[in-house]
Amino acid sequence: MLSIVLLALTGAVSISAQTGPKIVLSNDDGWAVAHIRAQHTALAAAGYNVVLSCPALNQSGTGSSSRTPTVLTTPCEFDTCPVGSPATGFNASEPRLNYVNAFPVDAAKFGIETLAPQFFDGSKPDFVVSGPNVGSNLGLDTLFSGTVGAAAEAALEGIPSAAFSGATGDQLSYTTLTTSPTSANTEAALLYSALTVKVLAVLLASPAPVLPPGIVLNVNFPPAANCTSADAVQFVLTRIYYDLFARDVEACGSTRLPTESAVVALPGCFASVSVFHAATKLDANATMQAVVLGKLGSLLGCSGNSLVSQDRI
Template sequence: MYHPLVAQAALAVSFLAAATVPRNLVLSNDDGWATAQIRAQFDALVAAGYEVILSAPALNQSGKGSRSKTPSVLDEPCEFDTCPVGSPAEGFNASDPRLNYVNAYPVDAARYGVQTLSRQFFDGSSPDFVVSGPNIGREYLNVGISTQFSGTVGAAAEASKLGIPAVAFSGASGSHVSYTTLVSSPTSTSALAANIYANLTIDFLRVLFNTTASPLLPPGVILNVNYPSATRCPDPAEYRWVLARNLWNPFATDVEVCGSARLPTEADVVANEDGCYASVTVISATTKTDVGRATQAAIVESLEGLPLSCMD
């Protein structure tokens, strides 16, 4: 039987051996600090050998985009009653201080992780990388115009603006459930989806971190990765990665992939039911939409080991 954490641990020896591989990570999202999705990703990153700080909203803050506000004392409990009314604006899990909440928006949580928490946990240093998500898609992914409103994309974009490379991840399956579901109902759709997407993210990062490119991602650029339905595609080995566009543009000339200089849209990639295709889109951290051909080409070179696939 496939076990994602065993597979992830096996990968650690190979890709953490190189001294240049990013090791210190901040993990954020917009769905909240206590969801099954983000905790499965945290566990998977730790099992793979990374040093990880989780810094995410205290409550579900989906759809907040790049909005920001001053963190405030909790006037309602954290999601799933993980902290009581009156808790401080920023707090942590008493049994594991690497698990942190911020009672504000995704951008604020990501910024707190980069500027404050990382310096506490990483010997005064900034993180090497920010992982945002995977977002709980519930069949609504961070594709097309939705990147403008996605807090998951907003958190990754904020990290990039602060000089930290970042990727936003989203999956079509799963629901907004507590991290306790990972133990209490490990065969539930939400728990299985959380573990599948966490494993795929580990594999994606392994390839990206093994690149010889410097910097890891061009300044002001993030990647937006969307996974198809885990119910339809339960085996991580069946997933294929397809370079895509955020928005359809008949006048754009993209990097040539699969014999064409016109990339498919990310929405078309994840909706294709003829295979298990995950979209990989290169977007600007400022506009949150497509970059030019030259920047796309640089990312193709960085992801050479993935490998990128053509849709059948």
């Protein structure tokens, strides 16, 4: 974790070093929160070719709302840009950090349609990472989450994507990553960033296509206090909604996956991975779940399934 803090402090990640898979990074908490800046640093440090495109202000809970970006009538969050700033803008010292004064869906679209061609030599991104969100997005929350909405929008535009959320954290400025390097919020931001990189390393190493068209992952990380390190986290394939009649992919000896809410609530260090349709934000069927199971099989475990009842909501 210390290395990520130092990179954030010194700016040691160079743009030229970003030669790996092309990633657009978005969220709904805003472009200047600690969680998203830690994620940007972690992705760049891992060699990804990443550009950040996030709302200028906190847009949590806005789902798939959309509007035309407008000139700012209030400052960007944490006063990172002044009143009257243009509808879209970037950090003067790091042009890969971009804001969009609109909703998360609009920020994701701007990243895909405008920033990607600019930074990726005219090509589309390979993947859209939305989050990690400050706070979990479980069950019904997925319908209203802007972080989930941004990931769904990417999939609808033909770009594979995933929404990542973490149970621990507060809406704090990215400056706390260096001013409070041992705080619970910073530790959570760094843990969730490392876990996102871990998921991507497995997912993007699999044969193309990365995910079936129109299919998105909803990944929820556990409370940071439950986990000693990123290696301690156990990933479990889950579903978003309880459904007594659903027949899921066979995993861990059962055709009924536990809900993500039940898995993340377990004592210990368990993360959930759910598979959903971008158009409806409802659970995907067993066939689509099987594709994800095949791609993430080396990451997924069964211990969480054995601890939670298959009938638990």
